[in-house]
Amino acid sequence: MSFHHYKDIIEEGDLVLAFISRAAVKPITVTRGAVLNTRYGHYQHDNMIGLKYGEQMSGNKGYGFIHLLHPTPEIWTTSLSHRTQIVYTQDSSYIMQRLNVTSGTRVIEAGTGSASFSHSFARTIGNEGKLFTYEFHEPRFLEAKRELHEHGLENTLITHRDVCNNGFEIENIPSEFGPINGDVVFLDLPSPWTAIPHLDKVISKTSRVGICCFSPCIEQVEKAVKALQADGWINIEMVEVSGKRWEARKDMVRDISDVVKRLKDIQSRKNQGIENRRQVKVDSQSGEKRDHDEVDEDDKPKFQNSDKGYNPFGKGTRIREGDDIYNWRDVTKVESEIKSHTSYLTFAHKIPITKN
Numbered sequence: 325m326s327f328h329h330y331k332d333i334i335e336e337g338d339l340v341l342a343f344i345s346r347a348a349v350k351p352i353t354v355t356r357g358a359v360l361n362t363r364y365g366h367y368q369h370d371n372m373i374g375l376k377y378g379e380q381m382s383g384n385k386g387y388g389f390i391h392l393l394h395p396t397p398e399i400w401t402t403s404l405s406h407r408t409q410i411v412y413t414q415d416s417s418y419i420m421q422r423l424n425v426t427s428g429t430r431v432i433e434a435g436t437g438s439a440s441f442s443h444s445f446a447r448t449i450g451n452e453g454k455l456f457t458y459e460f461h462e463p464r465f466l467e468a469k470r471e472l473h474e475h476g477l478e479n480t481l482i483t484h485r486d487v488c489n490n491g492f493e494i495e496n497i498p499s500e501f502g503p504i505n506g507d508v509v510f511l512d513l514p515s516p517w518t519a520i521p522h523l524d525k526v527i528s529k530t531s532r533v534g535i536c537c538f539s540p541c542i543e544q545v546e547k548a549v550k551a552l553q554a555d556g557w558i559n560i561e562m563v564e565v566s567g568k569r570w571e572a573r574k575d576m577v578r579d580i581s582d583v584v585k586r587l588k589d590i591q592s593r594k595n596q597g598i599e600n601r602r603q604v605k606v607d608s609q610s611g612e613k614r615d616h617d618e619v620d621e622d623d624k625p626k627f628q629n630s631d632k633g634y635n636p637f638g639k640g641t642r643i644r645e646g647d648d649i650y651n652w653r654d655v656t657k658v659e660s661e662i663k664s665h666t667s668y669l670t671f672a673h674k675i676p677i678t679k680n
């Protein structure tokens with residue numbers, strides 16, 4: 325299994341992205357004897373072996389189902405274990421096309437973080453390209469190194485390094501990676517302006533180089549822009565990508581008789597409250613102070629609402645969306661929370677200086 329190549333049949337040891345629901349995708353390594361337990365049933369790994377990627381699988385007890393998806397960077401991003409904030413597909417896809425990242429591109433990335441974007445870069449540049457990614461937090465570096473190796477992303481060289489203080493140059497670089505000569509730089513760091521001055525030593529001297537600094541605060545953008553200008557980067561532009569997912573759902577259609585019924589219901593509850601209070605007052609004045617619970621069945625107000633269950637507008641009764649006994653219309657709704665690490669994207673380019 326690799327993020328580079330598609331395979332058809334699931335084998336022991338393969339990574340499967342178990343699609344449980346749109347909000348829950350669980351990465352699993354298929355292991356004999358293991359069971360995936362979800363709120364929608366239990367799934368034996370043994371039964372996954374031999375199935376096709378993309379297939380639907382039923383739960384052990386005959387209820388529930390999941391889909392067994394082949395890994396892609398886009399789905400991996402929604403399922404990986406977060407060690408840091410990550411770059412989501414709305415941003416990564418835009419950055420990728422803006423910087424013209426393609427098969428064979430040599431990319432410099434810092435920091436690696438949870439390696440969400442690293443997976444996208446590594447897949448897009450293919451075996452012809454190279455990704456040089458840097459992380460200074462040792463546990464994160466080790467975790468990302470293991471993950472990139474397990475996922476077959478051998479076009480990626482991860483380095484444990486503080487790039488802001490020590491730059492990007494690598495000693496004893498494996499021969500298959502060659503000199504860094506980056507065509508594209510991506511900085512997702514708290515202080516990119518301290519890393520920018522180190523870039524000249526590792527970027528291409530023969531082709532146009534693109535950079536993107538990914539920063540959540542405008543103050544970081546200001547400082548990054550100054551550092552880029554000071555170092556001769558041109559075409560500096562900042563953009564923000566805000567993606568929204570639209571949901572389709574049903575909205576209950578209420579007619580005038582529902583409204584009348586609801587108003588009568590409110591009025592009768594109000595009258596009932598007034599009557600109860602009046603009864604307590606009369607009892608206490610006549611010396612017969614009774615606990616409210618002691619009221620005889622026959623003494624209870626006669627106009628108590630017997631139709632409590634009906635209440636399409638108020639609280640209490642739960643109505644299933646699309647229930648046939650009500651009228652519905654199809655509507656759309658914007659997802660309230662945007663699942664992305666919304667940041668400012670500062671782009672720039674550097675053109676090599678040709679000496680005559």
Ligand code: SAM
Nearest residue numbers: 410411435437438439440441460461486487488
């Ligand atoms: N883009 C990553 C992803 O999609 O998973 C997330 C990057 S995370 C927001 C930022 C990372 O930069 C952190 O893991 C942090 O440890 C690392 N970092 C911060 N300063 C650094 C430095 N000077 N050198 C190398 N890595 C650094």
